[in-house]
Amino acid sequence: MEYRIVVExxxxxxxxxxxxxxxxxxxxxxxxxxxxxxxxxxKSTFIRTLNRMNDLINTFRMNGTVxxxxxxxxxxxxxxxxxxxxVGMVFxxxxxxxxxxxDNVAYGLRxxxxxxxxxxxxxxxxxxxxxxxxxxxxxxxxxxxxxxxGGQQQRLCIARTIAVQPEVILMDEPCSALDPISTTKIxxxxxxLKKDFTIIIVTHNMQQATRVSKYTAFFLHGEIxxxxxxxxxxxEPGDQRTEDYITGRFG
Amino acid sequence: MERRYPRILFQKxxxxxxxxxxxxxxxxIKTYQDAVSCFLSYDKELMEEVIQAxxxxxxxxxxxxxxxxxxxxxxxxxxxxLRFIEASLKVGSHFKRIAGLASNIAEVAHQIKDEEIPxxxxxxxxxxxxxxDGMLSKSLAAFLxxxxxxxxxxxxxxxKVDDLFDHALKGITTSMFQxxxxxxxxxxxxxxxxxxxxxxxxxxxxxxxxxxxxxxxxRNHLNGKKQ
Numbered sequence: 001m002e003y004r005i006v007v008e009x010x011x012x013x014x015x016x017x018x019x020x021x022x023x024x025x026x027x028x029x030x031x032x033x034x035x036x037x038x039x040x041x042x043k044s045t046f047i048r049t050l051n052r053m054n055d056l057i058n059t060f061r062m063n064g065t066v067x068x069x070x071x072x073x074x075x076x077x078x079x080x081x082x083x084x085x086x087v088g089m090v091f092x093x094x095x096x097x098x099x100x101x102x103d104n105v106a107y108g109l110r111x112x113x114x115x116x117x118x119x120x121x122x123x124x125x126x127x128x129x130x131x132x133x134x135x136x137x138x139x140x141x142x143x144x145x146x147x148x149x150g151g152q153q154q155r156l157c158i159a160r161t162i163a164v165q166p167e168v169i170l171m172d173e174p175c176s177a178l179d180p181i182s183t184t185k186i187x188x189x190x191x192x193l194k195k196d197f198t199i200i201i202v203t204h205n206m207q208q209a210t211r212v213s214k215y216t217a218f219f220l221h222g223e224i225x226x227x228x229x230x231x232x233x234x235x236e237p238g239d240q241r242t243e244d245y246i247t248g249r250f251g
Numbered sequence: 252m253e254r255r256y257p258r259i260l261f262q263k264x265x266x267x268x269x270x271x272x273x274x275x276x277x278x279x280i281k282t283y284q285d286a287v288s289c290f291l292s293y294d295k296e297l298m299e300e301v302i303q304a305x306x307x308x309x310x311x312x313x314x315x316x317x318x319x320x321x322x323x324x325x326x327x328x329x330x331x332x333l334r335f336i337e338a339s340l341k342v343g344s345h346f347k348r349i350a351g352l353a354s355n356i357a358e359v360a361h362q363i364k365d366e367e368i369p370x371x372x373x374x375x376x377x378x379x380x381x382x383x384d385g386m387l388s389k390s391l392a393a394f395l396x397x398x399x400x401x402x403x404x405x406x407x408x409x410x411k412v413d414d415l416f417d418h419a420l421k422g423i424t425t426s427m428f429q430x431x432x433x434x435x436x437x438x439x440x441x442x443x444x445x446x447x448x449x450x451x452x453x454x455x456x457x458x459x460x461x462x463x464x465x466x467x468x469x470r471n472h473l474n475g476k477k478q
Contacts, residue, residue, distance in 0.1 A: 149472050206327070237330050241289060242330075247328070247330055
C-alpha cells in the first residue's frame with residue numbers, strides 16, 4: 001500500500017500542555033481516512049500539524065516527523081506556502097472570501113502565479129465542476145460568494161482548495177454546520193474526490209465516518225487508541241475504549 | 252475524565268429485544284417438546300396446539316424483526332450492539348424455523364397414529380429427540396448468557412445427532428426391507444429423523460451465531476475450521 005503521509009513519534013505541545021502524544025500513523029494515498037474522538041482529544045491539532053497551521057500559534061512546539069511523500073514537512077527549508085498548496089484545508093464553518101464566486105476560486109491560482117484570463121477561467125470552471133457546484137453558479141460567477149447557501153459556500157471552499165491541485169485535502173468537520181441534504185452532497189463529493197486526492201476528515205458523526213471513509217483512527221487524550229479499516233473499527237473494535245466511544249457510552 | 256452516558260433508552264430497547272428472543276425461544280422449546288410427546292403418544296388436542304403455536308411463533312418473529320429494524324433506524328448501532336441486534340434477528344429466524352419443523356413432527360404423529368411402529372427405530376428417534384431437546388435449551392442459554400462454552404458444546408451435540416441420524420436411517424430402511432407393507436408409514440419415520448436432524452442443525456447455528464456475536468469468529472462450514 002502506498003502512503004501519502006507518514007507520521008512518526010509525533011508529540012505536540014502548546015507551552016507545557018502536551019496535546020499529542022507519541023502519534024504514529026500512515027495515511028494511505030487516494031483514500032479517505034476519518035479521525036474520530038471526543039472533543040479536545042487532539043484531532044484538529046493533529047490535522048493542523050499536517051499543513052503547519054499550528055506554526056501560527058506562538059506557543060506551539062513539536063518533535064517527531066511528518067513526512068509528505070517521504071519528505072519531512074518540518075524541515076526548515078520547506079516553503080510553507082507551497083506546503084499549504086499541496087495540503088489544502090476545508091474548515092468546519094464555510095469561510096468564503098468576501099469576493100465574487102469567481103475570485104474565490106481564482107485567488108489561490110493568482111497567488112501561485114497564474115494570471116492569464118483564459119487559463120484562470122478554465123481552471124475555475126474545472127474546479128467548480130469537480131466540486132459539483134458549476135451548474136448552480138455558472139451564470140452568477142460575478143456575484144458575491146456571501147449570497148450562496150451554507151452548503152454551496154462549503155462546496156465553493158472545496159473548489160477553492162482543489163483549484164490549486166493539492167495532493168491532500170484536510171477536512172475539519174466539514175458538514176457539521178450544514179443541513180442533511182447539503183451534508184449528503186458533500187459526502188458524495190468526497191467519494192468523487194478520493195480518486196484524485198488523499199483526504200483526511202475529522203468528524204463527530206460516527207455514521208458519516210462509516211459512510212465516507214475506508215480507514216479510521218480513534219483519538220483519545222492526544223493518543224491514537226486504535227486505527228485500521230473503518231469497517232473493522234465499527235463492527236469489531238479491538239479496544240474497549242473504542243467500543244465505548246463509538247457506541248455512545250462516552251463522549 | 253470523559254462523561255459517561257448509559258444511553259438509557261437504547262439500553263432499554265436492547266433489553267426488550269433480549270426478552271423477546273427469550274420468550275420466543277421458550278415458546279419454541281415448549282412447542283418442540285409437545286410435538287415430540289405427540290409423536291411418542293398421539294394426542295389430537297396436543298397436535299392442534301403445536302400447529303397453532305407454530306403460527307404464534309411466526310408472529311413473534313415478525314414483531315422481533317419490526318423491533319430490530321426500529322432500533323437500527325433510530326439508534327444506528329455499531330460494534331457489539333450491532334452484532335447483538337443482528338444475532339437476535341438470525342436467532343429469531345432459527346426459532347421460527349424450528350417451530351415449523353415441530354409442526355411437521357406433529358403432522359407426522361397424526362399420519363402414523365394408528366400404525367404399528369417397530370420398537371428399534373422408535374427408540375433411536377426418542378434418543379435423538381432427547382439430545383435435540385437438550386440442544387435447544389443449551390442454544391437459548393448460550394445466546395442469552397453470551398456463553399461461549401455452551402455455544403461450542405453444541406458442535407459436539409450436533410455430531411452425536413448426526414451419528415444417530417445415520418443409525419436411525421439404517422434401522423428404518425432395514426425395517427422397510429423386512430416389512431414392505433409398512434413402507435407407506437415407515438417413511439414418516441425417515442421424515443421424523445430428518446426433522447430432528449434439521450432442528451439440531453438450527454440449534455448449532457444459534458450457537459455459531461452466539462460465538463460470532465461475541466468474538467466475530469466464523470466457522471467455515473465447508474471444513475469445520477474456525478476463521
